[in-house]
């Protein structure tokens with residue numbers, strides 16, 4: 445049977461673009477891709493990239509005081525949201541162009557339309573055109589969801605935060621995950637009076653407890669009103685403001701309320717039900733280790749499968765799919781020991797097990813140190829950093845590495861290599877320290893602070 449394409453990709457985000465371009469560019473496959481919104485997807489248009497640029501923008505406010513302490517005669521000025529936002533829009537347009545060109549230059553035919561699957565080898569575009577393909581790859585990502593409660597329609601999500609008309613005077617951010625906590629730091633750094641509600645006992649659930657505790661303390665020290673075990677009861681419009689009633693009995697008014705309490709996979713209304721493609725509890729597409737669904741010609745990668753929702757993981761899954769299906773080399777995706785950064789202020793870099801997870805699994809030694817870094821200490825700041833290693837007593841392997849410090853994301857990429865290779869505590873110890881840097885503590889901690 446002959447098809448229009450060897451591969452039809454639905455979704456032009458991190459995973460879809462990579463899979464399409466590698467399949468076409470490296471294997472000569474005839475590939476098409478449909479994107480209903482903007483090329484680059486969540487990461488480039490409304491995720492990692494604009495967020496990191498906002499983190500950069502927000503960090504300058506704290507630098508002025510440090511610079512003065514180091515002898516610089518500079519004064520804090522105001523932040524010009526319009527200037528920044530104009531440049532942000534231009535940069536995102538540029539990056540979208542890069543993604544479009546990647547596809548074009550690799551011979552991928554793209555359709556600027558929504559697509560759905562009508563049978564195991566046929567895709568239907570929004571204009572009704574049907575295309576057949578030997579393989580279909582669903583890479584439709586996810587979207588933020590706001591829970592239903594009185595006034596919930598007044599909330600914005602991370603999709604809108606990048607395009608505020610003006611910077612608010614105050615903001616409420618609801619949620620305790622990495623997106624909520626990162627935006628609390630961003631807004632606070634930009635000079636917005638920031639409150640964060642989280643219904644649980646501590647933000648950043650699932651990460652190492654000591655690290656989460658330090659980040660929350662530091663966020664509060666930076667001026668964010670983090671209110672734990674607090675949720676919104678109802679929101680009402682009060683002139684230009686939003687009045688928020690909370691479970692702690694408080695009632696406050698905010699210019700903007702941003703919800704970052706959860707995301708859902710984009711797997712509805714794309715024809716999966718009729719084909720019998722299995723979905724999970726959150727609606728995610730169920731796939732095997734090769735990203736194949738129960739319908740052999742249909743694969744799915746990235747956030748729509750809700751495995752590990754990060755850009756490099758979606759990219760890996762896309763490359764493994766091409767390796768498996770187009771290069772004849774079955775390649776499962778390795779989801780173990782993924783290093784990751786949380787761009788809170790302070791930043792966290794983490795790989796492997798938290799102390800709590802490791803202790804539940806086996807006997808461990810915990811090496812940890814928290815100190816004032818040189819630059820901040822000289823400037824008279826009270827900020828602390830944390831370096832922490834979790835070590836297996838039986839194998840001596842480093843099971844987890846957690847860093848809370850400026851630049852922790854950069855550090856964990858490198859520490860992640862050692863941990864992924866199975867480095868032992870003794871391997872860390874025999875590595876000579878780099879001096880004077882914060883990360884030298886990772887190779888100079890000699891005595892465990894506790895065993896568990």
Ligand SMILES: Cc1cc2nc3c(=O)[nH]c(=O)nc-3n(C[C@H](O)[C@H](O)[C@H](O)COP(=O)(O)OP(=O)(O)OC[C@H]3O[C@@H](n4cnc5c(N)ncnc54)[C@H](O)[C@@H]3O)c2cc1C
Nearest residue numbers: 455457458459480485486487491559585746747753754755
């Ligand atoms: C605020 C925020 C910050 C983030 N920060 C980080 C970070 O710092 N580091 C990190 O690694 N990850 C981060 N992420 C996660 C990262 O963005 C995602 O894991 C990644 O984008 C997933 O890629 P994907 O290819 O699965 O989906 P996406 O990038 O979401 O792409 C899916 C694409 O499919 C399109 N689409 C959907 N349905 C259809 C359809 N039926 N037809 C045609 N097109 C369709 C969408 O328009 C979208 O462009 C962040 C996410 C958010 C929201």
